[in-house]
Amino acid sequence: MKRAVxxxxxxxxxxxxxxxxxxxxxxxxxxxxxxxxxIIHFIENRGMAFxxxxxxxxxxxxxxxxxxxxxxxxxxxxxxxxxxxxxxxxITCVSLIFAGALGNMIDxxxxxxxxxxxxxxxxAEFLPEAGGYDGFLFGNVVDMFYFPLIxxxxxxxxxxxxxxxxxxxxxxxxASISVGVGLLLLFQKTVFGTKENPDL
Numbered sequence: 001m002k003r004a005v006x007x008x009x010x011x012x013x014x015x016x017x018x019x020x021x022x023x024x025x026x027x028x029x030x031x032x033x034x035x036x037x038x039i040i041h042f043i044e045n046r047g048m049a050f051x052x053x054x055x056x057x058x059x060x061x062x063x064x065x066x067x068x069x070x071x072x073x074x075x076x077x078x079x080x081x082x083x084x085x086x087x088x089x090x091i092t093c094v095s096l097i098f099a100g101a102l103g104n105m106i107d108x109x110x111x112x113x114x115x116x117x118x119x120x121x122x123x124a125e126f127l128p129e130a131g132g133y134d135g136f137l138f139g140n141v142v143d144m145f146y147f148p149l150i151x152x153x154x155x156x157x158x159x160x161x162x163x164x165x166x167x168x169x170x171x172x173x174x175a176s177i178s179v180g181v182g183l184l185l186l187f188q189k190t191v192f193g194t195k196e197n198p199d200l
Contacts, residue, residue, distance in 0.1 A: 096180030
């Protein structure tokens with residue numbers, strides 16, 4: 001239980017501090033470059049992890065409802081693992097995924113209510129007098145980490161187009177989900193149980 005609480009609390013705290021600082025101090029598109037391959041670049045998205053999205057308002061609403069249902073499901077799974085005294089790696093994986101999903105859900109649920117709109121000319125204001133930029137469940141997710149590790153042109157036999165790897169801009173919550181899922185795949189026999197320990 002303690003492991004799960006520490007992991008979730010730390011990720012949520014750091015994720016929200018980063019997002020709120022960037023939201024209230026940076027313009028959309030503004031960036032801080034630490035190296036050619038390590039950049040803080042502020043963008044917002046209405047969709048899924050790494051900026052993917054679908055539909056307009058109806059798509060956003062469906063996504064938010066799906067996120068809430070997923071978060072509830074992951075929470076139930078985590079509680080069962082803790083109750084069953086699962087191995088530390090199992091609790092770590094699911095805690096990382098839960099924390100990341102909840103971190104992005106906080107943006108979607110509340111940022112539209114508590115911030116003014118971020119744009120290319122004005123930094124967002126916290127608790128503006130005129131009210132937020134959108135309603136409950138319709139807020140944008142704040143993204144900032146950009147690691148264009150490799151840049152160049154593809155070989156002519158592949159079209160010769162310019163490419164960037166790694167192109168997506170993401171946040172700590174996205175990273176937490178990705179690491180949790182990666183560990184889950186790596187240690188799936190432990191997490192999902194073996195013949196010796198079928199319930200874990």
